[in-house]
Each structure stands twice: as structure tokens, then as C-alpha cells.
Amino acid sequence: MNNVKKGILLALAAGEVALAIALYNILSQSESSALKYLVLLGVVALSLGIDWLILRGRSAASVSDAKKLKDADDYLKAFHAWQEEDTPFTVYINTAIKQLESLKHKQAALRSVLDDSKDSPFLSVAADVDTYVLANCKRVLNRVMIYDRSEPHKFNMHVAYLQEVLGENAHVLSDFENLILEVSQIGDDATAETPCLNELTAALRSVRSRPEDFTEQTPEQPQPPQMMQM
Numbered sequence: 001m002n003n004v005k006k007g008i009l010l011a012l013a014a015g016e017v018a019l020a021i022a023l024y025n026i027l028s029q030s031e032s033s034a035l036k037y038l039v040l041l042g043v044v045a046l047s048l049g050i051d052w053l054i055l056r057g058r059s060a061a062s063v064s065d066a067k068k069l070k071d072a073d074d075y076l077k078a079f080h081a082w083q084e085e086d087t088p089f090t091v092y093i094n095t096a097i098k099q100l101e102s103l104k105h106k107q108a109a110l111r112s113v114l115d116d117s118k119d120s121p122f123l124s125v126a127a128d129v130d131t132y133v134l135a136n137c138k139r140v141l142n143r144v145m146i147y148d149r150s151e152p153h154k155f156n157m158h159v160a161y162l163q164e165v166l167g168e169n170a171h172v173l174s175d176f177e178n179l180i181l182e183v184s185q186i187g188d189d190a191t192a193e194t195p196c197l198n199e200l201t202a203a204l205r206s207v208r209s210r211p212e213d214f215t216e217q218t219p220e221q222p223q224p225p226q227m228m229q230m
Helices: 003-027 033-068 072-083 090-113 122-146 152-186 195-206
Strands: none
Touching: 072 090, 072 122, 090 122, 090 152, 122 152, 122 195, 152 195
16 A cells, blocks of 8 residues: 555544544433444444445546547656556556656757747657557556456456557657657758658557457566666
8 A cells, every 4th residue: 555545544543533422422421322333333333334345446436537638748657646556567667667757858959959940740650659659658657557457367468469569659758869869960850761651650550559458378487578778
């Protein structure tokens, strides 16, 4: 359990204890001891139910937010929310966060190289990179959300999927960085030779659609995805 949840539970527990003591003092004047204990048990049961609903609501909020994500900042918020959840995929969530931060940095670098030009043909490629990486990040979130701890035999399968998707992101981000380096040398000249553009375009086209249905393959000893150099 993370520190935020622990703090919430401690605060709720303290309030419940104070409420129980106050009610006990009030009901101690009653002649019916049975009524006194029934009321106390009811208060405790109600308090525990409220605690459960509050904590469940926080987790449900982080899941439902995944349906409203539009840009890199939205996805970063969603992944940071999942960092607070009890999930076995923390290493892959952290990798996705680093990739999103890298994406934002590279997009800003390209705009700087192009002097914030709005007509550069390279901006359409940058938009494709953005769409590609965010789509893969959505796949990561979906896979993290659908994992069922009651089916541990599928864990390695999910890990293999996350490795593949994050590996594709790392490849595209690396090609995108090479393209930015080329653009920085040639300026905003669409007719100039840009070998990395062809490589990046091929990478973007390699996976345009992916079925979310997973197979029952469970690879042995899956390795964490390699982190691209920032």
C-alpha cells in the first residue's frame, strides 16, 4: 500500500475512533447495554464501508481517466496515478513515463530547430510520431488495467506484450532523434537528403493497427525493455 493510501486510512481511522468514543460516552448513559453495542457496531461497519468506497473510488478514477487522454501530459498524469497503485508493472510504467518525457523534449527541440515554423513538412512527421507513441502508451495502460491477479499464469504474457510495445516506442523515438539531428544540419529544406526520414517513416508504418486480444504464449524469463538514451 502506498503512502497516500496509508495517510488516508490513518486519518479515517482516527476520525472513526473519535466518533466511536463520543458515541460511547453518549450511550453510556443509556440503560440498555445491548443498544449501546449495536449502535457502536453499526458505526464501525458504516465507517469501514465508507473507507472501502473512498479507496475504491480513487482506483476507479485512475482507470476511467484513461478513456479521456488526449496528449502526452494527459498520459503522464495517468501513468503517475498508476505509480500509486499496487501493480506488478511499475518498471514498465516508469519506462513509459520516461518515453513520454523524451517525446515532449524532442518535439520541443524540433520546433526550436525549425524556429517554430508552422509550414515545415517535418512537423507532419513529428505529429505522426506523437500519435504513434501515444497510441502505444494507451496500449500499455490498457494492458496494465486488464491484468487479473487471480490469473498469475498470464503475467509473463502481459510482460512480453509491454516489452514489445515499449520497445517499438524506443525505436521510433531513436529514429525521431536522428531525424532532428539531420534537420538541425539542413534547416527547413524539404528537398534536402534526409536518410533518417525514410527509416522513421518505415518504423511508423510497421505497426498501424494491433489487436488487443492477447495470445496464451508465456515466454520464459522476460527481460525489461531497454531504456533509450535521453
